Amino acid sequence: MECYFDNAATTAVFPEVRELMVKVMGEDYGNPSSLHMKGVIAEKYIKEAASKIAKELKCQEKELVFTSGGTESNNLAIIGTALAKKRQGKHIVCSGIEHASVSATMEFLEKEGFEVTYIGVDEKGVFDLEELKSALREDTILVSTMFVNNEIGTIEPIEEISKIIKDYNENIVYHVDAVQAFGKIRFSPKKLGVDLLSISGHKIHGPKGSGVLYIKDKLLVRPIIHGGGQQKAMRSGTENVPAIAGLGLAAELMYKDNETKMKHIKALKERFLRGVTAFENVFDNSGAAPHIASVSFVGVRSEVMLHSLEDKEIYVSAGSACSSNKPHVSSVLKAIKLPQERLESTLRFSFCEDNTIEQIDYAIKTIGELLPVLRRYTR
Amino acid sequence: MQYKVFLIKYAEIGTKGKNRYVFEEAMCKRMRNRLKPHGEFEVRREYGRIYVEAFSDYDYDEVIKVLGQIFGIVGICPVVVVEDTAYENISKSLIEYIDSEYKNKNFTFKCHARRNDKTYPKSSMELNCDLGADLLEKFPELSVDVHKPEVMIDIEVRNVAYIYSKVIPGPGGLPVGTNGKGMALLSGGIDSPVAAYLIAKRGVEIEAVYFNAPPYTSERAKQKVIDLAKLVSQYSGVLKLHIVNFTDIQLCIYDNCPHDELTIIMKRLMYKMAEELAIKDECQCIITGESIGQVSSQTTQSLLVIDSAIDKIPVFRPCIGMDKQEIIDISEKIGTYETSILPYEDCCTIFVDKHPVTRPKLEQILESEKALVGKIEDLYAKAMESVELVYCR
Numbered sequence: 001m002e003c004y005f006d007n008a009a010t011t012a013v014f015p016e017v018r019e020l021m022v023k024v025m026g027e028d029y030g031n032p033s034s035l036h037m038k039g040v041i042a043e044k045y046i047k048e049a050a051s052k053i054a055k056e057l058k059c060q061e062k063e064l065v066f067t068s069g070g071t072e073s074n075n076l077a078i079i080g081t082a083l084a085k086k087r088q089g090k091h092i093v094c095s096g097i098e099h100a101s102v103s104a105t106m107e108f109l110e111k112e113g114f115e116v117t118y119i120g121v122d123e124k125g126v127f128d129l130e131e132l133k134s135a136l137r138e139d140t141i142l143v144s145t146m147f148v149n150n151e152i153g154t155i156e157p158i159e160e161i162s163k164i165i166k167d168y169n170e171n172i173v174y175h176v177d178a179v180q181a182f183g184k185i186r187f188s189p190k191k192l193g194v195d196l197l198s199i200s201g202h203k204i205h206g207p208k209g210s211g212v213l214y215i216k217d218k219l220l221v222r223p224i225i226h227g228g229g230q231q232k233a234m235r236s237g238t239e240n241v242p243a244i245a246g247l248g249l250a251a252e253l254m255y256k257d258n259e260t261k262m263k264h265i266k267a268l269k270e271r272f273l274r275g276v277t278a279f280e281n282v283f284d285n286s287g288a289a290p291h292i293a294s295v296s297f298v299g300v301r302s303e304v305m306l307h308s309l310e311d312k313e314i315y316v317s318a319g320s321a322c323s324s325n326k327p328h329v330s331s332v333l334k335a336i337k338l339p340q341e342r343l344e345s346t347l348r349f350s351f352c353e354d355n356t357i358e359q360i361d362y363a364i365k366t367i368g369e370l371l372p373v374l375r376r377y378t379r
Numbered sequence: 380m381q382y383k384v385f386l387i388k389y390a391e392i393g394t395k396g397k398n399r400y401v402f403e404e405a406m407c408k409r410m411r412n413r414l415k416p417h418g419e420f421e422v423r424r425e426y427g428r429i430y431v432e433a434f435s436d437y438d439y440d441e442v443i444k445v446l447g448q449i450f451g452i453v454g455i456c457p458v459v460v461v462e463d464t465a466y467e468n469i470s471k472s473l474i475e476y477i478d479s480e481y482k483n484k485n486f487t488f489k490c491h492a493r494r495n496d497k498t499y500p501k502s503s504m505e506l507n508c509d510l511g512a513d514l515l516e517k518f519p520e521l522s523v524d525v526h527k528p529e530v531m532i533d534i535e536v537r538n539v540a541y542i543y544s545k546v547i548p549g550p551g552g553l554p555v556g557t558n559g560k561g562m563a564l565l566s567g568g569i570d571s572p573v574a575a576y577l578i579a580k581r582g583v584e585i586e587a588v589y590f591n592a593p594p595y596t597s598e599r600a601k602q603k604v605i606d607l608a609k610l611v612s613q614y615s616g617v618l619k620l621h622i623v624n625f626t627d628i629q630l631c632i633y634d635n636c637p638h639d640e641l642t643i644i645m646k647r648l649m650y651k652m653a654e655e656l657a658i659k660d661e662c663q664c665i666i667t668g669e670s671i672g673q674v675s676s677q678t679t680q681s682l683l684v685i686d687s688a689i690d691k692i693p694v695f696r697p698c699i700g701m702d703k704q705e706i707i708d709i710s711e712k713i714g715t716y717e718t719s720i721l722p723y724e725d726c727c728t729i730f731v732d733k734h735p736v737t738r739p740k741l742e743q744i745l746e747s748e749k750a751l752v753g754k755i756e757d758l759y760a761k762a763m764e765s766v767e768l769v770y771c772r
Contacts, residue, residue: 307594377595377633377730 008350049248058188069211070179070200071101080221089139125154147181153292162193183254206250210243266290275364296342387429388454405554452549461540487524495537553582562657563666570668577697579615590625600723608771635750647688
């Protein structure tokens, strides 16, 4: 039985999205900047996608910029703000458990003369708000945090963080990487008090290479990609119309009956965790996000367990998939102070609404069979 | 300037007496094959030399790279061809060539002219003197040194004239396929591809074997070995890679033998399998990347015990006396280093004991291996039956 439990890495594209994209690529292939009819039709797809996403985020269409994905959205938000505000200050605050597209961008800015303060987390992965308060300074221009942690699924208290920042100085820009939250949690950046918010298409059954950055109306962000002036010059380059159309539809479909979907996913996650933690020396490190389960199988290296599961058609992640070609101990797992034996034996199982109870039970049974065999052979 | 002709220099083949033809032809064949995707070329042997002539546009760097991967070639000389051999033409072309090829003219040179066409109005000696004088007149910074010139300028006059002075070093060695066949053990590390390269360099055709251990090693580790085999095949020609599923054998050793002897016993079994595969495919040697003392299984004592596992075929270890850095230098030169250092575990490192034996005794190992009798035979046969073949090119 094939079990794809790696939905936090990427998801299968919705069939409706696939069909729409094929239509855009084959028939409505115009350049949205073209003056003729073909261009007008292409432009309509973009407007429609923006309207769909704006509806879900309860924001204005003009506050959305389409990008090539979560990584570009994060880069544009962080570098774009740093460039726009460098005269007011060069201090940035972020957490120590951010995705590489945030942490590596911070490292880049540090080399360019910015100063970055990293705040810690508790053993659940929740940001230390006291640390945040004391990190804020007169020259702080930007705070960047994630919404849902991609490795363990912690949901961060975004609204509280925003309040702390804005109480201190309302000019500080607050960016949220919502790649793992969008489509799973209902929220509005305006209500949360967020100025910039990153979204990725392929985590919500949309196409890879699609993403959005929400930029609060009138907020100053300097573009990082220059050219023909598309998207009000915030992100030049001919719009990826099929991907944008696909992303818009995926967002709409994802939020349709969202409560039912999430209830189902959450039930799967809980059933799975109950099942596997019943085995000896198996530990649950998961946060509250409905779709992410982080489990340590002490005594079995995560890679070995991953490949053994793969052999049984169960597909999961060790640490974070985006960086699994470099074996490193996950900085998230280290930050929540997992003991060494759990650091090297942790797997991430991430679910979607297409997963079934049968798949969960099959996975539990398979793990139950594999554990004693794999534990016999350790170095 | 697009060179139309390359003169190929080769050294050792020239000493092979009556077999010389075989060696030259093997090398030419390989050149024709490798050049095919890069344009229209003719590779020809004439007057005891090998020339590559281009009949279409080509990318200079690509062609030099390809020729630089063909064993047997010692040097590659880009040649300027002068169609009209009238003296004035040769002189003019020579001056243009020196002008464009050497920005800084502050060097010593010597003209070395030869004429195939004995009816040519000037003798070789006269050509040397006159062309040298023309160059000196045009570029006063030049000076002549007939004993130790910094630049030797060759001029060959036949139905057309050839001018060349630069030699781009080739890999040397002997043309692949002129010296039998060997079975290389590829692990995915730095040393084994270098070992395969060094033996291929002596004209030996290469096959390889990789021991895969899923789920303890990943699909990517296997892909890495295939990629390495492809890189080696650029030098050695198509490489037949045997992929053996070794997991059950490894687990059987783990269950039955002392853990500090695992690596030694495992390698003895790998050698046995490699020997069997080698004999089946008519190889005359096994090739490994071991270097004395690099790890516990590469002490002289360990090598002795491992070697004793086989008795029909010799093991060639071209890296045996090299330091790690020397091996790394070669791997960088041949382009395998970047792939070798990708961090995927190979089956040798998975069950490594914290304190493996460094001075194993054969009697002791044979004693330990008795525990495998009756258990390992089926697993061994099963692994040999299910060998996966990948042709890397």
